[in-house]
Amino acid sequence: MEVWEAIRGRRSVRSFQDRPVERGLLERLVEAAIWAPSGGNAQTWHFVVVTDPEQLQRVKTVSPGMLGDPPAAIAVCQDMNEARRKGGELGAKFLAPVDAAMATQNILLAAHDLGLGTCVIASFHKGAVARILGLPEGVEPVLLVSVGWPARVPPPPPRKKDVISWERYGNEPST
């Protein structure tokens, strides 16, 4: 799949088939994640893949944003202690979540390329998810990604187009 096609074709999928996702495919998604850019090459991320139905249900119970019944989820986490050690306050407060977001985008595009559907979830209780996943002190879940074979793919939502300026904010391009 061409990169442009993946970027344009990816959707947030919230309806999944009752079919598991093979472990090798999930490993490939994490492989895609770790090739994302990382501020200062800190790579303070960690990924917890959840496929056990009971564990998944525990996570879902404290994650209102997890809609539908995905057969897998990836918790994109950051080690905030290490992020602070490597990048100071900028590392902990800014670079760590930005890195997590860039890694997550790689997961989404790689999944789409494999025919998998995904949805990014920010609406979850961090402390509850950390407890359920057994995260060590200082390691925080930043985003969850539900993963599965799509049962229904939503149509593309409208995109806001007037978002570009040239040279200075609000300027049209010079002809």
Place this chain on the structure above:
Amino acid sequence: MSPQLEQKFFELVGYMVTSARNLLDETPLYGPFRLVDAVSRLVGILEEEGISSPRLSSLRERIEAGKYSVADDPEGFRCFLEGLVQAVVEFLVAGRGW
């Protein structure tokens, strides 16, 4: 109550409690979304347990068909909620739905 049913209700309660906490920090539109989604989940549990009625099922179908407009069409979401209330009213004035 069977352990399976208790588990389903526990998960629904967990969803609602976590929603209540998270909604303190989330976009206001997610409040009505979580409410109607909870309704859908509740009716879904009842249906799985063989407790269903045409009007409850009808409302759940309407919710499932329209709830995701919250993400990209706020005005459409408002209309969806308004239509949902109108549907409830129509069921109310028509009498019991079973």
